[in-house]
Amino acid sequence: MQLATTSVGKATVVRFPEGSLDASNTKAAREALTPLLAEPRDLVFDLGGLQFVDSSGLGVLLSCLRQQSATGGTLRLFGLTKPVRALFELVRMHRVFDLYNTEDEAIRSLG
Numbered sequence: 001m002q003l004a005t006t007s008v009g010k011a012t013v014v015r016f017p018e019g020s021l022d023a024s025n026t027k028a029a030r031e032a033l034t035p036l037l038a039e040p041r042d043l044v045f046d047l048g049g050l051q052f053v054d055s056s057g058l059g060v061l062l063s064c065l066r067q068q069s070a071t072g073g074t075l076r077l078f079g080l081t082k083p084v085r086a087l088f089e090l091v092r093m094h095r096v097f098d099l100y101n102t103e104d105e106a107i108r109s110l111g
Contacts, residue, residue: 001016001017001025001028001029001031001032002017002032003015003016003017003029003032003033003036005036008044008103008107009107009110010042010110011042011043011044011076011106011107011110012036012041012042012043012044013044013045013046013103013107014033014036014043014044014045014046015046015048015049016029016045016046016047016049016050017049018049018050018051019049019050019051019052020050020051020052020053020054020057021050021052021053021054021057021060021061022052022053022054022056022057023054023056023057026056026057026059026060029057029060030060030063033060033064037064037067037068037073039071039073040068040071040072040073041068041073042073042074042076042110043064043068043073043074043075043076044075044076044077044078044103044106044107044110045061045064045075045076045077045078046078046079046103047077047078047079047080047081047084048078048079048080048081050080050081050084051081051083051084052083052084053084053087058087058091058093061077061093061097062093062096065096065097074098074110075097075098076097076098076099076100076106076107076109076110077097077098077099077100077106078099078100078101078102078103078105078106079101079102079103080099085099
């Protein structure tokens with residue numbers, strides 16, 4: 001899985017490719033995210049291209065959140081499409097993750 005990353009201030013913005021984050025590509029997603037999680041940092045994930053996320057995809061995102069929290073880093077999500085936001089609300093993940101509508105909002109929340 002190809003993840004585009006850019007630095008904006010002290011944040012690293014990670015753009016997920018269009019499509020889905022599901023059982024078919026979670027292994028590739030974990031491999032692509034591993035170097036970004038090696039040290040604590042402020043990560044901002046752009047999920048705007050994802051039209052579908054299943055439970056294994058949520059597992060990848062939760063794992064990233066746990067790793068960041070354990071090392072003193074942060075994780076923000078933004079740009080969730082309607083179907084993905086509906087899933088987050090259905091399984092109450094909107095209470096676990098910090099969700100934002102835009103990249104600017106997510107970055108400003110870092111302080």
